[in-house]
Amino acid sequence: MSVFTDIAILAAVISVFRILTFQRRGSRYRRGIALLAWLVSCAHVTVIxxxxxxxxxxPAAAGLALVLVTIAVLLLRAGGNLAHLFRWRH
Structure with a gap:
């Protein structure tokens, strides 16, 4: 197992943990975003x-690690809210 594989697994664990610990705190429930969160969690658990x-x-392990680290950083910045990642900003 390479260093990139270890980084990818760690990033996937962080992403799943952040999605699972997300609290809505009064924001509205969006069925599509909830389904997307479930699919992302399933994909990350499969990777783990x-x-x-x-x-x-x-090269494939490095690319996968880069993608998973990017997703983990974005989820941490958004507080685990996938809806924030798909909001268009002008």
């Missing part, structure tokens, strides 16, 4: 479970 058994080449 399957990635240690895969033998990815170094």
């Amino acid at each position: 479970v399957k990635l240690p058994t895969l033998d990815l080449p170094e």
